[in-house]
Amino acid sequence: MSVPTSSAQWSTRLGFILAAAGSAIGLGAIWKFPYWAGANGGAAFILPYILFTFTAGVVLVMAELALGRSGRGSAVEAMRRAGGRGFVWCGGMAVLTSFLILSYYAVVGGWCAAYLAEALMGEAASQDPEVLKMRFGELVSGRNIAWLFAFLAAVCLTAVFGVHRGIERLSTCLMPIFFLLMVGLAAYSLLLPGSEAELAYLFQFSWSTVTPQAILNAMGFTFFSLSLGAGVLVTYGAYVNKSTRLPSAAMWVAILALQAAILAGLVIMPAVFAYGLEPDAGPGLVFITLPMIFAQLSGGSIVAVIFYFCLFVAALTSAISLLEVAVAFLQNECRFSRRAAVFLCFAALFILGSVSALSFGPWNDCLIFGRSIFDFLDYVCTNFLMTINGLAVAFVVGWKAWPKAMKELSTCSPENGVVTKGTLSAIGFGLRWLAPLMVLASCWQGLEA
Ligand code: PHE
Numbered sequence: 001m002s003v004p005t006s007s008a009q010w011s012t013r014l015g016f017i018l019a020a021a022g023s024a025i026g027l028g029a030i031w032k033f034p035y036w037a038g039a040n041g042g043a044a045f046i047l048p049y050i051l052f053t054f055t056a057g058v059v060l061v062m063a064e065l066a067l068g069r070s071g072r073g074s075a076v077e078a079m080r081r082a083g084g085r086g087f088v089w090c091g092g093m094a095v096l097t098s099f100l101i102l103s104y105y106a107v108v109g110g111w112c113a114a115y116l117a118e119a120l121m122g123e124a125a126s127q128d129p130e131v132l133k134m135r136f137g138e139l140v141s142g143r144n145i146a147w148l149f150a151f152l153a154a155v156c157l158t159a160v161f162g163v164h165r166g167i168e169r170l171s172t173c174l175m176p177i178f179f180l181l182m183v184g185l186a187a188y189s190l191l192l193p194g195s196e197a198e199l200a201y202l203f204q205f206s207w208s209t210v211t212p213q214a215i216l217n218a219m220g221f222t223f224f225s226l227s228l229g230a231g232v233l234v235t236y237g238a239y240v241n242k243s244t245r246l247p248s249a250a251m252w253v254a255i256l257a258l259q260a261a262i263l264a265g266l267v268i269m270p271a272v273f274a275y276g277l278e279p280d281a282g283p284g285l286v287f288i289t290l291p292m293i294f295a296q297l298s299g300g301s302i303v304a305v306i307f308y309f310c311l312f313v314a315a316l317t318s319a320i321s322l323l324e325v326a327v328a329f330l331q332n333e334c335r336f337s338r339r340a341a342v343f344l345c346f347a348a349l350f351i352l353g354s355v356s357a358l359s360f361g362p363w364n365d366c367l368i369f370g371r372s373i374f375d376f377l378d379y380v381c382t383n384f385l386m387t388i389n390g391l392a393v394a395f396v397v398g399w400k401a402w403p404k405a406m407k408e409l410s411t412c413s414p415e416n417g418v419v420t421k422g423t424l425s426a427i428g429f430g431l432r433w434l435a436p437l438m439v440l441a442s443c444w445q446g447l448e449a
Helices: 013-024 027-039 045-070 075-083 085-120 131-159 163-190 195-203 212-225 231-237 247-275 289-296 300-333 338-358 374-402 402-409 421-449
Strands: none
Touching: 013 163, 013 231, 013 247, 013 300, 027 045, 027 085, 027 212, 027 247, 027 300, 045 075, 045 195, 045 212, 045 231, 045 247, 045 374, 045 402, 045 421, 075 085, 075 231, 075 300, 075 374, 085 231, 085 247, 085 300, 085 338, 085 374, 131 163, 131 289, 131 300, 131 338, 163 195, 163 247, 163 300, 195 247, 212 374, 212 421, 231 300, 247 289, 247 402, 289 300, 300 338, 338 374, 374 402, 374 421, 402 421
């Protein structure tokens, strides 16, 4: 049986929570959330998102963490121990999912690094939308691969240092800075004239704006934003010590993820409104619309550096968590050393990522079911692979191994409090009924997309 190495442990509860929050807070929160909220009617999207986060979402976070801590190995080992041999393939699928996600996630991570570098050189902002569009076009069809390489190198370098010295240290250092800077940016953005309209847009709820599509989109987004269904929290859970109370740690992760998304909305939307631009500008929002705003702000070049730094940190910490799933698998199941595992992943990810990167340039007419390679991978991973994994976790933890999971969820040292029977049955209910419902609904939304 495989056992994790003794060094593979978070040294503190805070370090673990920040690493898990670092995974959750990623391109989803900063890149996707503002434009999805914009496109889905603001509050009509945000309220269901909050609701799903604190019901089915957080319960699935707890389930993945419990599965990981009782498995004490890779996602495959966790599934094997909790569900028996028949469920090993689910663990394998989680490893595959995280690997595929990382291959294209790193492409966008590379763009973030490129924009950070441009901002540092004072070149990110421009008043002219055509110049900005051209610059973005040049990046995604040309220098893409070099930036992919650089981004993957940063991710792998952190991973080589290990769970405590690499991932935990980096997250403990970067996540508080990230939050401070985001609060500063939000405050600055809210001081811009016209930001009241934005606040009303984001938070004034009216039933007439709620559409079934907005609700389904909110479900899908909750799932992605909490890093569910990719084996990440299972893998991170394996490094948590037995004195940590899992339900409250999961709650913290959910609160931080939600805060980051709302902050990103507060940073981006007022600026968009203040300059009369469209809030539903799509994925180009942070790379094309925002630089236009930076050019008009006083101190805009500093604001640009801070913003792209936050975006880069968010992408980096999420990418690191995705890589850890495959690294833990290679270490535990194939007996690789950490270094060899990271190196192998780097090479494979660079090749696979380059294919996605090229789909923006020379290979953009190579379509799979009408989608570019990048879009196809994103579509399959977020709508199907992640949801199947999510269902498997809900089934194994909520039904098959529930007594064991209950024990795991309530295990903690006495000074960290107790998990009451009521809490456990609420978690059980959420896991058995709400979570599968949310997962299936987001899969259905994907089918329609
Ligand atoms: N939660 C991350 C984000 O919002 C994405 C992610 C998904 C990370 C699944 C890990 C696993 O960007």
